[in-house]
Amino acid sequence: MSTDLAPDAGVDAVLEQVGVVVGAAFGLADRIAADVGAVFTDQPTVRRGDLGAVTTLVGPALEDPDGLIQGAGFVAAVDTLADSRWWLEWFMLSNGSAERLIVDTDPRGENFYDYGSLPWYDVPRTTGRRHITGPYVDYLCTDDYTLTFTVPVVVDDRFVGVAGADVRVFTFEKAILPCLRATHRKVAIVNDQGRVVLSNSAHHVSGTLLRAPSPSYRIEDLPLSVVELHHSRDTG
């Protein structure tokens, strides 16, 4: 993806629509990060029970019938909360209402899993920047094919966790595909691993890898590009 794809009105419309979806997810993540950050600024020690602001923000976003968000919340950095080494203050949409995600945060637990190495946590932590994980099969939260948008929560130069939001690939596709088709070009939205998030070509469907370099156009500072597809099949 070394050469540039020349944007035209159609591609501009794609960029704008991607901006709407990404903006909704990162917008919520940013608001969660701000509220959680304020708690850490105000209090010398923070406990699980001090994170009530998260559900206040997330509940309405998940339950909005026109909303795009499937799950959202705050995931604490290890050893940051006073009463739990690991913690996910995370809510997901279940039968139309926001439900708390419950996972094993006891390292001795039968199903404990250290989220420290998962990309939605680790990339914002190590880069200090926002990140889009996926598309991936999210067997932790949505149990569905998902994009996860996370931002680092940093208080006085200290990383205290990530705030984030999930968007189902289904939702992303419904929002973006019409304008992708309207470009009248064969194009794909591809992540930085070369994985197709969405395309208007049957040869390059969501989840496949684009191995050959193609003319591309990077979407702002996001790990996403709009890629012009070749006619030959070069995907996996």
Add this chain to the structure above:
Amino acid sequence: MFRSCVRVTEKGRGGMALRFYGSGAAAVFAPLETLSRSELVERRLTDAIALGLLPDSEQLPGESDLAGIFGVSTTTVREALSSLRLRGLIHTRRGRGGGSFVRAQEEMSAAIVRDRLEELSLAQLRDLGDHYSAIAGTAARLAAERATPDDVQRLGVVCDSLENAEGLGARRRADAQFHIEVAATAQSTRLYRAEVSLQAEVGTLLWLAFGDDESHRRTVQSCRDVVAAIERTNGDAARTAAEERVADSTARLIDLRLALED
């Protein structure tokens, strides 16, 4: 272990005993659909105890919580618990801090395998193997086509934890995790769900039958073979490695089933 047992365990251990690899490792808790409901609840709990998913002295969620988890009535749960109690697999304490607690038994695995195997005909076992082979083989092939270097690295890490897992329960969970990761790497929600559901159906049987060290060594090697093929982006080799493992397990299960006739 259970999504809805937070309250029970939060008090007890200051942490939460819930599932992360939930859907996979604890597929034994998927909602029940057919047959006598109390028998199925009993079976799922028996399997979980036998596999160490519910370790000795672990407190079970309350009756109404279990009813919610399994999607059955509390009467059904009560029947199942009563039967488990008669079999000595749980004991119940009354009053404050009371409830039902697991009483694991060493020798129970062999007896359970025998019972399960006797229920299945050779043709049914073969068919189960065919189905699992289709799912595992295709998941491995697609994973080889769709894995990024990060995915390969993660699969390697999961292989390591499988190799280092000790005890039946830990090995079974690590194995389940590996196959679920392969299906996730294939980027397929449907294959992932099929894998989870097959784990629930045959995973118990396979692991109760082949939890010994030699079988574990073979399992680890076959998982390494799958990862190596995925790393080479060789879909055919990945499929072959995955199918061979299922064929091997199925043949051994059928041998075991035949031995029961003697």
